[in-house]
Amino acid sequence: YATEAERDLVIIGGGVAGYVAAIKAGQEGMKVTCIEKRGALGGTCLNVGCIPSKSLLNNSHLYHQILHDSKHRGIEVNDVKLNLKQMMKAKEQSVAGLTKGVEFLFKKNGVQYLKGIGSFQDEHTVKVQLNDGGETSVKGKNILIATGSDVTPFPGLDIDEKKVISSTGAISLEEVPKKLAVIGGGIIGLEMASVWSRLGAEVTVVEFLDVIGGPGMDTEIAKNIQKILKKQGINFKTGTKVVSGDKTGESVKLNVDSAKGGKPETLDADVVLVAIGRRPYTANLGLENIGLELDERGRVIIDSEYRTKIPHIRCVGDVTFGPMLAHKAEEEAVAVVEYIKKGYGHVNYGCIPAVMYTFPEVAWVGQSEQDLKKAGIKYRVGTFPFSANSRAKTNLDTDGMVKMLADPETDRLLGIHIIGPNAGEMIAEGTLALEYGASSEDIARTCHAHPTLAEAFKEAAMATYSKPIHF
Ligand code: FAD
Numbered sequence: 001y002a003t004e005a006e007r008d009l010v011i012i013g014g015g016v017a018g019y020v021a022a023i024k025a026g027q028e029g030m031k032v033t034c035i036e037k038r039g040a041l042g043g044t045c046l047n048v049g050c051i052p053s054k055s056l057l058n059n060s061h062l063y064h065q066i067l068h069d070s071k072h073r074g075i076e077v078n079d080v081k082l083n084l085k086q087m088m089k090a091k092e093q094s095v096a097g098l099t100k101g102v103e104f105l106f107k108k109n110g111v112q113y114l115k116g117i118g119s120f121q122d123e124h125t126v127k128v129q130l131n132d133g134g135e136t137s138v139k140g141k142n143i144l145i146a147t148g149s150d151v152t153p154f155p156g157l158d159i160d161e162k163k164v165i166s167s168t169g170a171i172s173l174e175e176v177p178k179k180l181a182v183i184g185g186g187i188i189g190l191e192m193a194s195v196w197s198r199l200g201a202e203v204t205v206v207e208f209l210d211v212i213g214g215p216g217m218d219t220e221i222a223k224n225i226q227k228i229l230k231k232q233g234i235n236f237k238t239g240t241k242v243v244s245g246d247k248t249g250e251s252v253k254l255n256v257d258s259a260k261g262g263k264p265e266t267l268d269a270d271v272v273l274v275a276i277g278r279r280p281y282t283a284n285l286g287l288e289n290i291g292l293e294l295d296e297r298g299r300v301i302i303d304s305e306y307r308t309k310i311p312h313i314r315c316v317g318d319v320t321f322g323p324m325l326a327h328k329a330e331e332e333a334v335a336v337v338e339y340i341k342k343g344y345g346h347v348n349y350g351c352i353p354a355v356m357y358t359f360p361e362v363a364w365v366g367q368s369e370q371d372l373k374k375a376g377i378k379y380r381v382g383t384f385p386f387s388a389n390s391r392a393k394t395n396l397d398t399d400g401m402v403k404m405l406a407d408p409e410t411d412r413l414l415g416i417h418i419i420g421p422n423a424g425e426m427i428a429e430g431t432l433a434l435e436y437g438a439s440s441e442d443i444a445r446t447c448h449a450h451p452t453l454a455e456a457f458k459e460a461a462m463a464t465y466s467k468p469i470h471f
């Protein structure tokens, strides 16, 4: 099966998974086509996810800090005003710069970019309904499904992106809502709650579980960050389930029930954010034409080399197994191209960091205490608070801690959990340590510059196998 026009690799989806695979394949000298329907590359992450949310998180933090956290630093500012339009414009500029950058990288690496909806016609042919009208088709020796995910809707509350919003509406509201209710205290819920609370909204987060943070966050860390965010003004209703909603009136009403059978209540809000998770996206992909089935959660089923049951059709990113994270999608994208080209690739799923970009940030890698307990694995804990770290004290940002979990016999690190102003950067050191199989003593005996927040990292390691100096 081969024609002159056949491509080495056809990729459906130009998100992080798809565009990274396309660039890597181009670098490997493969003839590659990437099909994206959005009209811009970068997928959820660049267009409506990681990048725009981080722009708003950064700038809303600066605004909030200038307003509420500058006088005691010796900075007096008068007449501080929010210009939401400009804040949104700054966000759009960052997004546009990055998505255009990916387009440039496509050209540089000889990637053919088709703007349109791709769907399987048969096992080697993808039909493309072009955004500009008309239709074409491409044949591929290999085909990669990288169609990502979209929002899980809340039954009975249709998302209009004005009164009932998803994360996409939450990054582009035209005014600050008076009252914002958030269904779901996972990462999206908490990042967006932070943005709008800092900009002046009264925010209530309703979370079904007893702890916030979504799957994966260490429970002690989750309880800690909840206290910090509460101090910042965010209201929480944990152990509480939103059972139904009604948006027919002026405000949106949410009926909530205590998960433990308490009294039902009604919450009133101008705007409700639905943040109860994301689900794999395979609509209009024509999977039925090639007989590919999905698992019970809608994910494309693959083996350890990212192959579906049709071996030349592979799949990576949010649309298949694993955490829905951009850097996980990126690792898989490189690995899948290596599997196709060379027959081997590598992703260490035990070593994928996670970061929540609140202030302070929360970051972790490896296993949590509850994971270890559940698996019956013995561990030793070492912690160090930022309140005892010289740089955090100088910066007047002392909320948070570093927590390490290590094997009690070998001292090998099992998990690292941080709440701190730059936890998202600091976790890179933890990830590297885990990848290299480091012990807590390895870190404790590595010289860290003074005065830095990273010294808290070193002292937490000291606390794991011995004693920290400064606490
Ligand atoms: P996607 O980015 O969803 O890309 C899939 C692409 O495929 C889309 O552009 C879609 O238009 C296209 N497509 C789908 N079907 C077709 C078709 N039939 N034909 C053509 N094109 C098609 N992750 C992090 O790691 N860090 C963060 O800070 C972070 N922040 C986030 C904030 C928000 C608000 C959200 C919603 C997500 C965030 N994420 C973050 C998650 C991250 O965005 C995803 O994990 C990542 O985008 C997954 O990449 P992907 O390529 O698998 O899927």
Ligand code: NAI
Pocket: 183, 184, 185, 186, 187, 188, 189, 191, 206, 207, 208, 209, 212, 213, 214, 215, 240, 241, 242, 243, 275, 276, 277, 278, 323, 324, 325, 354, 355, 356, 357
């Ligand atoms: P999530 O799965 O992290 O959290 C959803 C939360 O909603 C859970 O805690 C769940 O218990 C709760 N919930 C579900 N139904 C509920 C109900 N009826 N009432 C009350 N609470 C309810 O999902 P989220 O936050 O929507 O994020 C989706 C994905 O996006 C995540 O998997 C994450 O990986 C990714 N993401 C990553 C970011 C980052 O890396 N910084 C930022 C934003 C998103």
